[in-house]
Ligand SMILES: Nc1ncnc2c1ncn2[C@@H]1O[C@H](COP(=O)(O)OP(=O)(O)O)[C@@H](O)[C@H]1O
């Protein structure tokens with residue numbers, strides 16, 4: 001582990017304190033995505049905890065001059081008791097049934113809680129898959145922006161009832177990072193039942209909180225675990241660290257903190273773990289394409305096509321394709337492989353898989369003459385393509 005670059009902060013259980021670096025970008029942030037996990041919204045018995053919802057809302061409504069998007073998990077957890085389920089089911093249909101019952105209850109809880117301050121909430125349910133499509137991405141942005149304009153607090157969750165295993169986020173951490181990018185947030189705050197990222201399993205003695213992560217090299221050797229104590233969360237720290245990497249890579253700072261310290265986390269105080277931005281801010285939905293979509297198949301490119309898309313920013317034309325695999329329809333995400341089968345890029349394809357064999361190696365001009373003008377199009381347009389290698 002790169003011990004030198006990790007700044008230890010307060011190890012609350014051991015009572016030692018080291019001053020953390022100031023987080024100016026956190027205190028200056030105006031548009032903020034706050035994500036809260038199931039484990040921070042439930043009672044010990046597993047039901048939705050109204051007091052914890054109120055405690056969160058009490059802080060969020062006091063963020064004067066700031067726009068907040070709340071990404072809230074908890075639909076499945078909230079649906080367990082009404083369905084007589086003792087614990088979170090492991091199969092997708094019962095998880096979806098629980099989410100279907102619980103999402104309404106979750107929103108009703110937020111609606112009542114924000115109403116104490118005369119504030120309204122709006123439900124936004126997103127799937128990972130459709131948000132990588134251009135029209136849907138634009139629409140999601142427009143809806144969220146309009147909710148801000150109207151002073152409504154958007155409460156986002158994954159659309160659990162329609163998401164299949166293949167396209168599911170499952171956890172809301174990466175969804176929150178992509179929403180932060182979608183709304184061009186200045187900050188992402190991930191709230192959990194643990195007060196930050198630890199250098200090992202926090203349940204074990206001798207592990208301590210990491211106050212700041214400056215880049216991926218700081219995480220070498222850190223034991224990032226999955227299971228949560230409460231048994232209602234899903235991704236553990238793995239998905240939180242992945243979410244932090246997505247957001248910081250897009251220029252958005254991240255604070256990972258305990259839900260009970262949300263006020264401090266939002267103020268820029270040295271609580272939790274602060275992940276410093278590593279990349280530049282970027283616009284567009286291509287981040288979604290890289291991180292949210294599940295490719296439905298692939299096409300293999302010859303060396304010239306690989307160079308054209310990686311070095312010249314070109315679209316992928318039929319002439320550069322040597323093979324196709326998988327079942328996909330036009331508009332779906334596919335992977336673009338080099339001749340050795342390694343992924344080069346991901347893109348939204350303009351043809352069905354079954355149409356591609358007869359296009360392979362042909363010029364768009366010839367195809368148009370032979371098959372009609374509809375065939376004079378790229379297989380993947382450059383605007384729908386994201387490179388997976390630098
Ligand atoms: N290195 C680590 N640092 C902090 N927490 C960790 C680490 N490894 C595993 N965890 C576990 O991750 C849990 C949080 O993840 P999860 O239960 O999915 O929460 P949430 O519902 O908030 O998304 C913590 O309760 C903790 O037990």
Ligand SMILES: N[C@@H](CCC(=O)OP(=O)(O)O)C(=O)O
Nearest residue numbers: 037038073074075076233234
């Ligand atoms: N969409 C799901 C989120 C699943 C979940 O448990 O996520 P998290 O607690 O953030 O790890 C729900 O609302 O139950």
